[in-house]
Amino acid sequence: MVQGSSYICSLVQSLRSASFPSKLANYSGYTSRAASNSLRHPSTYSEDEYADVDWDKLGFGLTPTDYMYVMRCSKDDNFKEGRLSRYANIEISPSAGVLNYGQGIYEGTKANRTEDGRILLFRPDQNATRMMHGAERMCMPSPSIQQFVDAVKETVFANKRWIPPPGKGSLYVRPLLVGTGPILGLAPAPEYTFLVYASPVRNYFKEGTAPLNLYIDEEFVRASPGGAGGVKTITNYAPVLKAIARAKDRGFSDVLYLDAVNRKYLEEAKLITKEPRWTIYREIVSQLLL
Template sequence: MATLATNGDENEERHATMDWEQLSYAVIPTDYMYVMKSNPDGTFSDGALVPFGTIEINPHSSVLNYGQGLFEGMKAYKTPTGEVQIFRPEENAIRMQMGAERLLMASPTVDQYVDAVKQVVRANMRWVPPHGKGTLYIRPLLFGSGSVMGIAPAPQTTFLIFTNPIANAYKGTSTSLTLLVHHSLPRAFPGGTGGIKNISNYSPVFQVGKEAKAKGFSDVLFLDAVEHKYVEEVSSCNVFIVKGDKISTSPTAGTILPGVTRKSILQLALELGYQAEEIRISVDEFLEADEVFCTGTAVGISDVCSATYMDKKVEFKTGENTVTRKLFETIRGIQNGLTEDNRGWVVKID
């Protein structure tokens, strides 16, 4: 799918030549990744860019035996003027630190995290799609690479970042989602790890997600684990409802991931004059919403055109002249450099 091109001079910077119109969510290895390992005292130092490739890991490592690992998701965007920027990377760094505390792992500082992300994006700059054609997905990982035998946290942690160009698979309100509300199987339990990006949070929902897609649904919306009554989260994104001028989303409370896009939308909604609240939403209230949308790094802001619960299908307003569209255009403008960022959310890659 991708080839390397030069301008005739071997000393000139090579760039990726791709059919960006055909870009999808396929695996596309880029040139470099970033690797940094923790010191015995739990600090990090001496991280470096290395050529992208396989890594060696001891069979005794805690991540292989006990799932001690976290991941983050971010994107690098190319602006209309050709600049490259990332969106609120410090928030991802803080969320990784929260997850690391929960799983007893050493984690990089916010400055180390952001600097590493900037380095790996800069090194893979030729893989950032042209403006409007996609983004460079950034995947930071933190995992227990140290060896253990008994059930215990790893003595060493590895911080690794790789990148992959991806399409605008979710183009805001141009691709509406259809959700199946699962009434029995919860995604997360109180006291568990639903509130962090633990690597083991996601594979348990593969089966129900596959079954839902086989029935024609885009994804699954899960309810709370105690009463099976309150809306929590979709497989990999947060969910909002709109009723009149009120925008609501469920409180994180340990079972819902505190999404960076979610946090940004709550702030933008208030700035745009809407009421914005974090409140428990019953499935009945959810089905009575005017609009529903999902937020996340992958989905951005994607509207939901319908949801089905216990064989009852409800349709929601989508398209032009919706609150969802207004929020989508607002945050997309900031991320893609179409709108001036006056909140300090955007970090330029020089």
């Protein structure tokens, strides 16, 4: 269900406009490819591979796992060699670029078990491509696609016992690229850290796979022309917390944002990416018109 039936005409107009599909085409490099990387050949596995987790009660929250992957470089250098270390807090300067100026981006992907014992990754190479694009926009060096994918694989292997059984959830993998070097004036940080950690999760929304109850926000916008809305920078997320809290207080699952210029065309939902978004919006309009 979507709040605001008065928006039906605007929704239809935005979905039928020629510019909307063409914008999606610009993101063809991020096309979803389920089960794009198999981490091992089919084999059976025993129960002792699993961590001590009640998989039936798993939600979408942080469950610390065993290892994380860390790699560092200076602003004028390239990432070279990283390593696994035990999952733990990291030490960072109070004047780090990420703390003072928000110089950081992140990605999110998942690893799943199959019934025949394989472990599959979801499009890590596409996440790597998007991180490289975001790093260029945020004036940061970025790991290569191969470095990114290798780091994700190593993190998943090291935390294999935390991957839920088939049908019980996924191992969510969070790669981070942040400016950790100290900087006082507004400028790129002198040092950067690429870090990958993981946590077992289930559905993000409490509704699971059931339809979501969405709220159309008329006050706040998600992105604006010329901004960094097309980049997965950490600075894009805190500003939506107020809109999300307000929507949830009113009984909604998530927020649909309008465009920043006309405030009448659907721009995006907080947790829906480009191609799935087109399908979901089309279904929303179909339901409203019935």
